[in-house]
Amino acid sequence: MSDRKHEPELWIIKGDHDLGTARITYKHIPEFLDTVTFHCQQAAEKYLKAYLIYLSVPFRFTHDLIYLLDIICESDPDVMKY
Numbered sequence: 585m586s587d588r589k590h591e592p593e594l595w596i597i598k599g600d601h602d603l604g605t606a607r608i609t610y611k612h613i614p615e616f617l618d619t620v621t622f623h624c625q626q627a628a629e630k631y632l633k634a635y636l637i638y639l640s641v642p643f644r645f646t647h648d649l650i651y652l653l654d655i656i657c658e659s660d661p662d663v664m665k666y
Contacts, residue, residue: 592634599630625649632656 606623632652641659
């Protein structure tokens with residue numbers, strides 16, 4: 585049996601790595617904007633998945649941010665207040 589207590593934290597760390605990569609690339613190679621935006625999307629995806637795991641909401645693994653946001657809004661209506 586795996587301990588899922590720390591799983592959201594692991595997803596956040598991975599998202600932070602993607603965001604860090606985006607920042608460094610933008611700062612040092614700004615013409616690689618496609619790479620920057622890719623890593624920003626990846627970071628957002630990982631943060632959303634971390635929140636869904638934190639809420640214990642099942643979801644299919646996908647890169648579709650709209651799908652992930654829809655599930656979050658259905659599962660936590662208070663999120664729309666922010």
